[in-house]
Amino acid sequence: MSNVKSALTIAGTDPSGGAGIQADLKTFQEREVYGMSVVTSVVAQNTTGVQAVHHIPVPFIEQQLESVFSDIEPYAVKTGMIASEEMMRVIARVLEKTAAAYVMDPVMYAKSGHALMGEHSRDALKTYLVPLAALITPNVPEAEELTGMTIEDETAMKQAAKRIVQEYGAKAVLLKGGHMEGHEAADWLYDGNSFTSYKAERIPTKHTHGTGCTYSAAITAELAKGRSLQEAVQVGKEYVTAAIKYSLQLGSGNGPTNHWGYRLQSVPAQGELHNGIY
Ligand SMILES: Nc1ncnc2c1ncn2[C@@H]1O[C@H](COP(=O)(O)OP(=O)(O)O)[C@@H](O)[C@H]1O
Ligand SMILES: Cc1ncc(COP(=O)(O)O)c(N)n1
Numbered sequence: 001m002s003n004v005k006s007a008l009t010i011a012g013t014d015p016s017g018g019a020g021i022q023a024d025l026k027t028f029q030e031r032e033v034y035g036m037s038v039v040t041s042v043v044a045q046n047t048t049g050v051q052a053v054h055h056i057p058v059p060f061i062e063q064q065l066e067s068v069f070s071d072i073e074p075y076a077v078k079t080g081m082i083a084s085e086e087m088m089r090v091i092a093r094v095l096e097k098t099a100a101a102y103v104m105d106p107v108m109y110a111k112s113g114h115a116l117m118g119e120h121s122r123d124a125l126k127t128y129l130v131p132l133a134a135l136i137t138p139n140v141p142e143a144e145e146l147t148g149m150t151i152e153d154e155t156a157m158k159q160a161a162k163r164i165v166q167e168y169g170a171k172a173v174l175l176k177g178g179h180m181e182g183h184e185a186a187d188w189l190y191d192g193n194s195f196t197s198y199k200a201e202r203i204p205t206k207h208t209h210g211t212g213c214t215y216s217a218a219i220t221a222e223l224a225k226g227r228s229l230q231e232a233v234q235v236g237k238e239y240v241t242a243a244i245k246y247s248l249q250l251g252s253g254n255g256p257t258n259h260w261g262y263r264l265q266s267v268p269a270q271g272e273l274h275n276g277i278y
Contacts, residue, residue: 001073006034007224008068008100009217010091011080011107012053012116013039016046018256019110019210020080024217026259031221031239036074038064041083041116047209047251049112055083062090069094076224078103078216081116085124092128101223104133104170105216106142111209111254122146131169135229137216138164140179154186161190174198174219174233178211185241189233196230198237207247207255214257215240238262 009024017023021037028035040061044052056064068074077100082088095102106125108117117125122145130136140151143160146168151160157180161173172191180186186199218239222232242261249255258264 004034005032005224005226006036006072006074007217007220008036008038008074008077009080009220010038010040010065010077010082011105011213012041012043012083014043014045014210016251016256018047018250019045019213023210023213023257024078024080024220027214027217027239028221030259030262031218031225031235033075033221033224036068036072038068040087041081043081043116045110045114046253047255048253050110050114050116053083053116055087058084058086058090061087065090065094069098073098074100074224075226076101076103076220078105078220079129080105080213080216081107082125082129083116083121084118085121085128088121088124088128092132095129095132101134101220102132103216103220103223104129104136105212106136106138106146107212108142108145126168130164133170134223135172135174135219135233136164136170137174137176137212137219139176139212143175153180154188157188158190158195161188161195165190165192172229176212176215178208187233187237189230191229196233198233200237200241203241203244203247205244205247207249207257208244209254209256211240211244211257214243214259 014020025035042054161175164173177186189196219236243257246258246261
């Protein structure tokens with residue numbers, strides 16, 4: 001196996017560049033791993049929402065996976081939008097055979113509320129993919145869908161995380177608290193033994209398009225580089241927080257995360273706008 005650290009995203013697209021595969025590849029590049037991508041669905045979307053979805057035929061998803069895995073074995077893999085049970089099955093068949101660390105972002109809806117996964121595919125996700133995952137990264141609404149629980153506080157977040165590991169067989173769960181109230185954005189990691197919290201000041205912005213994709217991609221990149229799960233989540237949290245802090249006023253809806261954010265934190269203030277980015 002080459003010692004060039006590579007990561008693969010299997011997900012849907014965002015032509016406006018903020019979420020999905022585009023966010024994942026930007027994150028991989030910024031975290032200094034070689035990025036690869038397999039497209040599951042082509043989504044016509046932008047900062048205002050989703051306009052249309054075109055699903056790639058399942059045999060062609062299989063073909064893309066074959067093209068990657070027969071040539072370059074990634075060190076880590078993440079999945080994002082996977083719309084149907086048939087897609088989940090072919091992806092599971094490939095992931096079963098790889099030694100790559102697998103991070104699953106169980107994408108169900110876009111921020112605008114548009115469904116990105118068929119409702120009857122939730123069980124298939126639990127059956128075929130959750131047991132293969134080194135980490136699953138639901139937000140609160142996704143954890144509610146997976147567990148059938150109502151999650152309104154940290155106690156319920158921790159209970160839901162435990163249930164996803166103990167009942168559905170994920171090795172670890174990072175339950176993200178972006179959708180909760182309060183002055184902190186607090187996420188809980190449960191690795192089957194203990195809980196670790198990852199907290200940051202809540203940033204008052206509506207520009208959060210692509211936060212979940214950015215976060216799970218950063219964690220995937222760090223796992224590809226050989227970091228432990230705890231370290232990878234710590235770096236991922238710092239990366240996504242900076243990406244939200246410097247999020248971009250682009251488009252007329254919820255603007256995208258800023259992949260220069262993490263670097264900008266350590267650069268002395270320039271006092272002027274560079275390319276409108278900072
Ligand atoms: N306004 C915010 N300020 C700081 N961190 C945030 C904010 N909104 C979300 N986050 C963080 O961004 C990451 C993505 O979380 P979340 O929004 O819950 O997921 P998703 O994008 O999948 O809905 C989490 O670490 C969450 O705590
Ligand atoms: C193809 C695709 N995948 C995922 C999301 C969710 O994005 P977010 O990171 O904002 O939850 C999206 N809008 N489009």
